[in-house]
Every structure is written in structure tokens, then in C-alpha cells.
Amino acid sequence: MRRIDWRGALLRPQFMALAAVLGINWLLFPGFFDITLQDGRLFGSVIDVLNRGAPVAILAIGMTAVIATKGVDLSVGAVMAIAGAVAAVLVTGGSSAIVAVGAALLVGLLCGLWNGILVTYLEIQPIIATLVLMVAGRGLAQLVTEGSIVTFSDPVLIFIGTGSLFGMPMPIVIAAVLAIGATLIVRKTALGLLIEAVGVNRSAARFSGISSGLLLVVVYTFAGFCAATSGLIVAGDIRGADANNAGLWLELDAILAVVIGGTSLLGGRFSIPMSVVGALIIQAMNTGILISGFSPEFNLVVKSGVIILILVLQAPMTSQWLRKRMSEGKAQ
Amino acid sequence: MVEGAEPVVQARGIVKIFGQHRALDGVDFEVRPGEVHALLGENGAGKSTLIKILTGAYQPDGGEVLLEGAPVRFSDPLDAQRHGIGTVYQEVNLLPNRSVAENLFLGHQPTRFGIVQRKVIEARARDLLAGYGLEIDVKAELGSYSVAVQQIVAIARAVELSGKVLVLDEPTASLDRNEVAKMFEVVGRLKARGLGIIFITHFLDQVFEIADRVTILRNGRLIGTKVLSEVTATDVVRMMLGKDLAFDHGGVGVAEAMQGPVRVEFKSLGRQGKVAPFSLALHEGEVVGVAGLLGSGRTEMARLMFGVDPADCGEISVGGRVVNIRNPAQAVAAGFGFCPEDRKLDGIFGDLSVRENIIIALQAKLGWFRALNRDEQIEIAGNYAEALDIRAANHEMPVKLLSGGNQQKVILARWLAIDPNFLILDEPTRGIDVGAHAEIVRTINRLREEGLALLVISSELDEVVAYSNRIVVMRDREMVAELSGADIAPSVIVAAIADNPGAKVTAEVGA
Numbered sequence: 001m002r003r004i005d006w007r008g009a010l011l012r013p014q015f016m017a018l019a020a021v022l023g024i025n026w027l028l029f030p031g032f033f034d035i036t037l038q039d040g041r042l043f044g045s046v047i048d049v050l051n052r053g054a055p056v057a058i059l060a061i062g063m064t065a066v067i068a069t070k071g072v073d074l075s076v077g078a079v080m081a082i083a084g085a086v087a088a089v090l091v092t093g094g095s096s097a098i099v100a101v102g103a104a105l106l107v108g109l110l111c112g113l114w115n116g117i118l119v120t121y122l123e124i125q126p127i128i129a130t131l132v133l134m135v136a137g138r139g140l141a142q143l144v145t146e147g148s149i150v151t152f153s154d155p156v157l158i159f160i161g162t163g164s165l166f167g168m169p170m171p172i173v174i175a176a177v178l179a180i181g182a183t184l185i186v187r188k189t190a191l192g193l194l195i196e197a198v199g200v201n202r203s204a205a206r207f208s209g210i211s212s213g214l215l216l217v218v219v220y221t222f223a224g225f226c227a228a229t230s231g232l233i234v235a236g237d238i239r240g241a242d243a244n245n246a247g248l249w250l251e252l253d254a255i256l257a258v259v260i261g262g263t264s265l266l267g268g269r270f271s272i273p274m275s276v277v278g279a280l281i282i283q284a285m286n287t288g289i290l291i292s293g294f295s296p297e298f299n300l301v302v303k304s305g306v307i308i309l310i311l312v313l314q315a316p317m318t319s320q321w322l323r324k325r326m327s328e329g330k331a332q
Numbered sequence: 333m334v335e336g337a338e339p340v341v342q343a344r345g346i347v348k349i350f351g352q353h354r355a356l357d358g359v360d361f362e363v364r365p366g367e368v369h370a371l372l373g374e375n376g377a378g379k380s381t382l383i384k385i386l387t388g389a390y391q392p393d394g395g396e397v398l399l400e401g402a403p404v405r406f407s408d409p410l411d412a413q414r415h416g417i418g419t420v421y422q423e424v425n426l427l428p429n430r431s432v433a434e435n436l437f438l439g440h441q442p443t444r445f446g447i448v449q450r451k452v453i454e455a456r457a458r459d460l461l462a463g464y465g466l467e468i469d470v471k472a473e474l475g476s477y478s479v480a481v482q483q484i485v486a487i488a489r490a491v492e493l494s495g496k497v498l499v500l501d502e503p504t505a506s507l508d509r510n511e512v513a514k515m516f517e518v519v520g521r522l523k524a525r526g527l528g529i530i531f532i533t534h535f536l537d538q539v540f541e542i543a544d545r546v547t548i549l550r551n552g553r554l555i556g557t558k559v560l561s562e563v564t565a566t567d568v569v570r571m572m573l574g575k576d577l578a579f580d581h582g583g584v585g586v587a588e589a590m591q592g593p594v595r596v597e598f599k600s601l602g603r604q605g606k607v608a609p610f611s612l613a614l615h616e617g618e619v620v621g622v623a624g625l626l627g628s629g630r631t632e633m634a635r636l637m638f639g640v641d642p643a644d645c646g647e648i649s650v651g652g653r654v655v656n657i658r659n660p661a662q663a664v665a666a667g668f669g670f671c672p673e674d675r676k677l678d679g680i681f682g683d684l685s686v687r688e689n690i691i692i693a694l695q696a697k698l699g700w701f702r703a704l705n706r707d708e709q710i711e712i713a714g715n716y717a718e719a720l721d722i723r724a725a726n727h728e729m730p731v732k733l734l735s736g737g738n739q740q741k742v743i744l745a746r747w748l749a750i751d752p753n754f755l756i757l758d759e760p761t762r763g764i765d766v767g768a769h770a771e772i773v774r775t776i777n778r779l780r781e782e783g784l785a786l787l788v789i790s791s792e793l794d795e796v797v798a799y800s801n802r803i804v805v806m807r808d809r810e811m812v813a814e815l816s817g818a819d820i821a822p823s824v825i826v827a828a829i830a831d832n833p834g835a836k837v838t839a840e841v842g843a
Contacts, residue, residue, distance in 0.1 A: 190700050211659075
């Protein structure tokens with residue numbers, strides 16, 4: 001197996017950015033890194049960052065694979081709303097939590113399948129194909145909830161959003177399992193390489209005998225599954241399904257997380273763990289702005305500034321320049 | 333050429349290092365006014381690197397560039413252009429959907445009160461092109477003209493913007509005979525105007541036809557600069573390769589070798605509007621050449637065989653068993669391989685490594701869940717890279733950094749790795765330098781001897797004749813002749829191609 005260059009990996013701009021954002025948070029709020037154990041669950045600002053960041057991190061896992069194929073999935077926010085609505089309506093209608101969760105995940109898979117078929121077999125550009133479900137999906141979610149916010153008190157659903165396992169909040173556990181599982185699957189099977197090949201040159205992939213159609217459908221379906229999982233967490237957290245606001249604009253955060261993680265929108269090379277790091281950077285900023293006492297309006301402006309900085313840092317030009325400066329520094 | 337005139341542009345002791353690789357090592361080069369100076373070398377010899385340094389795309393790590401005797405340092409190609417050095421590439425990089433006139437003056441349109449003066453532009457464009465012997469409608473879209481005309485427009489634009497030195501980077505690669513003549517006429521006029529012209533090509537005969545001097549590079553070193561009237565083609569090839577060519581060009585055709593059993597058989601395979609139904613059986617250890625004009629259905633036939641376009645009639649059998657091939661994945665499963673004509677578009681995965689490019693078809697054949705691990709990949713890539721003599725600094729570098737000939741060998745390696753039954757090569761030697769060319773031809777012969785069945789499409793008749801056991805001729809999307817034995821000769825093939833009095837032999841010529 002490949003030997004991993006840990007030092008080089010930790011010096012990546014994403015890790016430096018994450019450390020910088022966390023460091024600033026610590027300066028603003030000295031108790032930032034404090035972690036306490038209460039009633040068998042960990043509490044603290046860092047845990048909060050992980051917990052709040054989990055939904056976008058999960059979306060980013062699926063989004064990474066989609067973007068690696070040179071696609072994009074704008075519908076994941078809407079799919080979150082649909083999944084939450086389906087689960088909430090089922091449990092309030094008397095179904096068991098298992099059925100509700102299963103149905104919500106199944107609906108997510110079907111939404112992803114729909115996207116995959118539009119992209120692959122109808123050959124609609126991904127941004128347009130998934131825009132269809134982005135717009136229609138919220139309508140579907142509203143149809144399911146009949147326009148109201150459906151609240152529930154089912155302990156299993158609430159556990160998914162707010163419970164904990166071995167002290168870790170469930171959203172973190174779920175995100176970690178999905179991230180590790182997905183990474184292992186793409187790297188231990190040939191899927192990772194084949195996805196990259198399709199993203200780099202779809203025509204050459206076809207000429208090489210790769211069934212890119214099936215691969216694309218699987219990738220979009222997986223993104224739908226991730227979105228549904230994320231939707232269950234958000235619904236469990238607020239103990240209800242809000243068809244209008246659940247997952248609103250989160251597709252953009254997910255895309256951003258993937259791009260910050262270093263996967264190009266032009267497709268090809270991708271890294272699921274780095275996309276998760278990207279999602280954590282975004283959440284650490286959100287939390288930092290919140291605890292610093294700035295009004296939330298600042299959030300978006302500060303966020304965009306930091307994002308531009310990170311993207312500049314990871315641009316090839318910058319890294320060349322840095323390397324040159326560093327080698328000159330050594331020479332002196 | 334002005335004898336002994338001071339060079340208009342000169343490179344002295346140029347060194348360029350990429351990582352650990354010295355792409356150029358102390359190279360001297362000069363162009364005098366009114367001279368056509370050819371730059372030759374195998375792929376990877378350093379031609380493009382030298383040109384990129386002369387035109388400011390790269391900065392040299394050592395040595396200096398002098399423009400009319402004074403040292404210069406261009407920050408980028410635009411800067412070089414402002415100083416008088418213009419470049420025209422093989423692929424015309426102008427805007428096909430804008431008019432000829434707009435393309436000529438894009439970025440420096442004459443304006444009055446900030447408004448573009450269309451009439452003035454068009455008049456000036458007509459005058460300008462008339463100077464190149466080109467009388468065309470300058471208001472028409474550039475893309476509506478042939479590549480040759482587009483090339484001349486690109487030259488006119490480059491000369492207009494620069495005016496001292498013109499770099500022609502393989503300008504004739506996609507032109508036919510008449511178009512090349514037209515292009516050379518233009519080059520002749522520019523030469524008479526006193527421009528220094530640097531001419532890069534793979535065609536030796538063109539070098540002797542138009543150039544005054546030639547500079548030859550090999551592995552980043554200067555081998556020599558010669559006045560062409562004082563050397564022969566053999567001298568030049570020997571300088572390029574450092575050895576004599578190892579395959580006898582246009583030698584006796586391959587002996588009939590149909591003793592092997594039938595490996596692959598196509599029965600009345602066809603597709604409406606693409607190729608009329610054809611039948612062809614390929615034996616073990618047999619090379620079938622495909623000849624025909626561009627657009628005769630050569631490539632379409634290959635695409636049908638490989639399932640890129642599914643056939644709507646006929647059947648395919650491998651080793652006597654009928655197989656269903658509706659897409660390339662099924663063709664690969666049946667043990668077929670296909671090296672497509674357009675390497676960049678359909679062949680290579682530019683951002684993926686050499687290793688990944690070699691194992692990708694095998695991995696696609698094995699499926700999603702039987703992944704080759706990294707060691708297996710390194711082993712396979714290493715074996716085939718060695719067998720085909722793929723020259724890459726390492727196998728982890730992106731394949732797009734390799735020269736065209738090496739990229740072609742990577743694609744060939746990709747198919748050999750699946751241990752194929754049947755291999756289709758579409759124009760395997762197009763755009764490849766002489767050395768790699770000879771190697772590809774040698775490889776075709778070796779694969780035949782190892783018992784593979786090959787179908788090779790090529791426009792180079794001498795080449796097809798040299799390695800084919802049989803030749804099929806395509807015309808108007810139909811297989812019109814099958815030649816074997818003594819009939820395998822360029823004259824017979826040409827006769828077969830031109831047999832039909834209505835054949836549009838000149839259909840692809842001119843604007």
C-alpha cells in the first residue's frame with residue numbers, strides 16, 4: 001500500500017485553514033476547546049461544530065462523487081425536505097420508526113435515481129437536470145406535509161437527530177460512519193478510479209469499456225441517499241418536518257465544502273475526507289461568528305471572504321509561489 | 333535567406349529543467365530575416381519547449397534569448413507578440429463563429445468614438461488577405477472555411493500583430509496536398525518580405541521543400557544546424573534518431589498468413605446511414621489494413637465493430653461463438669480493443685497517471701469489485717511500459733505531460749493489458765514523429781507474430797502495404813474491395829479507391 005505523507009497532508013491549505021478558523025474561535029472565546037461530559041454525552045463548542053456540521057458533511061460525501069464525475073446535484077436540499085416530510089408524516093400516521101426511516105431513505109434513493117436517469121439516459125446537463133428536483137422537490141415535500149410543519153415525538157427519529165452513542169452525538173456518528181464507509185468503498189473497489197476516469201474524459205471512458213451510464217446513476221443515487229440521511233438528522237433535531245426550510249440552500253454549502261476540499265468542478269480527482277474537512281471549515285466559521293457576538297448578518301460576508309482566501313491558498317499558482325519562497329528561504 | 337545577416341531572433345545556451353528532467357540542455361538556435369528554419373526532433377526532443385521559451389510561454393532556467401542582438405525576457409506570449417514574434421499552432425485558436433474580418437482584428441479593432449468601424453475592418457481585412465493571395469468573403473464566419481484557409485487567416489493575424497518572426501507549429505498536420513501547397517505559397521511570400529520563419533513539422537519532404545536550414549534536437553540537446561541544400565533526407569533522419577531507421581519502408585508485403593483459425597468474424601454487419609453491410613473474417617496472426625479516403629466509412633466501420641455505434645443488422649462471432657456487442661463495454665468483455673483516431677478526445681485520460689491510463693481497460697473489464705491493488709497496477713503498467721518502450725519520467729505523472737507518440741503507446745499498452753483477441757487501430761501513426769512511428773509499425777508486426785488479429789486503418793498507403801496480410805478498401809460507406817497477395821500494392825489500392833468514376837476524390841480539398 002501507498003505510504004501516506006502525514007506531514008505533507010497536514011500542511012494542506014484545508015487543514016491550515018481549519019486550524020486558523022479554530023484558532024480565531026479560541027481567541028474570541030477562550031472556552032472554545034473545553035469539552036465536558038454530561039449525562040453520558042459530550043458537550044462543548046468543538047463538539048457543537050462537528051454536530052452542526054454533520055448534515056452538510058453528509059451531503060458533501062455524496063456531492064463529492066457527483067462532482068468527481070463532472071456533475072453537480074442541486075436537489076440535495078430539497079431531497080432533505082422530502083425525506084424529513086416522509087418520515088414525519090409516517091410516524092405521526094402511526095407507522096413504526098423503522099418503516100418511516102426506511103421509507104425516507106428509499107425516497108432519497110428514488111430521487112437520486114431520477115436525477116441519474118435524467119443525466120445519463122436523457123443526457124440533460126446535470127445542473128439543469130437536478131434543478132428540476134430542486135424546485136419540484138420542495139413542492140413535493142409540501143404536498144407530503146400538506147403545507148404545515150409536521151411535528152412528532154417518536155423517540156427513534158429524535159434519537160437520530162439528538163441522541164448520542166458512546167458520548168458522541170448521533171449526527172457525528174452517522175457522518176463518520178458514512179464518510180469512512182464511502183471512502184473505503186471507493187478506494188477498496190475500483191469505483192474511485194472509474195469515477196475519476198469518467199470525470200476526466202467521459203468519451204475515453206466509454207472507449208475503454210467503462211459502463212459510465214450505470215456508474216453515473218449509482219453516483220447520483222448515492223447522493224440522494226446521503227441527502228435523505230441528512231434530512232432525517234435535521235428533522236430529528238427539530239422534532240418536526242419543515243418542508244419550506246429544511247435543508248434550504250444547503251446544496252450550496254455542500255458544493256462549497258467539496259470545492260474547499262480540493263475536488264475540481266471540472267471532475268476527476270476527488271477526496272471524500274477532504275470534503276468533510278471542507279464542511280467542518282464552513283461550520284467552524286458559522287459557529288465562530290455566532291459565539292463572537294457579531295450579528296448573524298455578518299456571517300455571510302465574513303464567510304465569503306474566508307472562502308476566497310482558502311480558494312486562493314489552494315490554487316496551484318499560490319502553492320508554486322509558496323514553494324519557491326520556502327526554498328529561497330532555505331537557501332539563505 | 334540573407335547570407336550572414338544578423339539573426340532576428342537568437343537563443344544561446346538555453347537550459348530548461350522540469351523537476352529533475354533537463355528538457356533543454358544548452359541549446360543554441362537562431363533565425364535570420366528572410367529564412368525558413370525548420371526545427372526537427374522526435375517527440376520529447378524539446379522542440380515545443382524551445383518554442384515556448386522563444387515565445388515567452390516558459391522562462392529559461394539558463395541561457396538567453398536575443399531579439400535583433402539585444403537580450404530580451406518575454407513575460408508571456410502576448411509580450412513576445414508585441415516584440416514581433418507571432419505563433420500559429422496546429423489547431424487554429426481563433427473564433428470559428430465570428431467573421432474572418434473580426435478574427436483578424438480582434439482586440440485591436442479600429443474604432444471611432446469608441447464604436448467599432450465594421451466597414452473599415454472589412455476593407456482592411458480584404459486588403460490584408462489579398463496580400464496572401466486569398467480572396468474570400470471576409471464577412472462570412474471563419475468556421476465556414478476549410479482548415480487551410482483558417483490557418484492562413486491565423487498566419488495573417490499573427491504577422492499583422494508581430495511582424496518579425498513567425499513560428500509555425502505543425503501547421504500542415506491536418507491539411508491535404510493542395511492545401512499544403514497553398515500554405516507554402518503564403519510562407520514563400522512572407523519569406524520574401526524578410527520575416528524569419530520557424531517551421532515545425534513531422535513531414536521531412538516538406539522540410540526539404542520549403543526550409544533553408546534545419547536545426548535538429550534530440551533528448552533536449554542540440555544535434556546540429558545544417559543548410560538543407562548540403563544534406564540528404566537520410567542524413568537528417570540519422571541525426572534525429574541517432575540510428576538508422578529499423579524498418580524497411582514500403583518493403584515487400586507480408587506473406588499470406590491465413591493459416592491460423594478464424595478469430596473474429598463480422599457477418600453482414602451494417603448500420604443505416606453509416607456503413608452498408610459488410611462481412612469480414614480475421615484470422616489469428618493476421619493484420620487487415622483498411623484503406624479509403626477520409627469520410628469513406630473507415631472509422632464508421634471500426635466504430636460498428638467495437639459497438640461505439642450499435643449495428644442494426646448482422647452478427648459478430650468470436651472464436652466461432654456469436655457475441656452480442658451493443659456498446660464498447662461488451663466489446664471489451666469479448667476481448668476487443670480500439671485505439672481511436674482522436675487520442676486527446678477519445679483516448680487518453682489527461683489528468684490521470686500513466687499507470688492508471690494503462691490499467692483502466694483491464695479494470696473496466698474486471699468490473700467494480702475486483703479492484704487491482706496498487707502493486708498489481710504498478711506491475712502491469714511497468715511491464716507494458718517496458719515492452720512498448722514508453723518514455724515517461726515515472727508512471728505516476730499525468731499522461732497529458734507525455735509526447736503524442738508516448739501517449740499513443742500508453743493507449744496501446746492499455747489494450748495489450750487486457751490480453752485482447754482482436755485489436756482495432758485507427759490511424760495509429762498520425763501526428764507521431766518518425767522514431768515513434770517506426771516503433772508502432774514494429775509493434776504491429778510483433779503483435780501479428782504473437783497471433784493477434786488486428787485491423788489497422790491508415791491513410792499512409794506505404795505503411796498499410798508494409799504490414800497488412802490483406803487490405804479492404806472502403807468507398808462511399810461501403811466495402812468495395814478486398815486485396816491480398818500481389819494485389820497489396822499502393823497502385824492497386826489507389827485504383828480500387830478511385831474505381832467509381834463518380835467518386836468524390838476532391839471532395840475534401842479547398843474552401
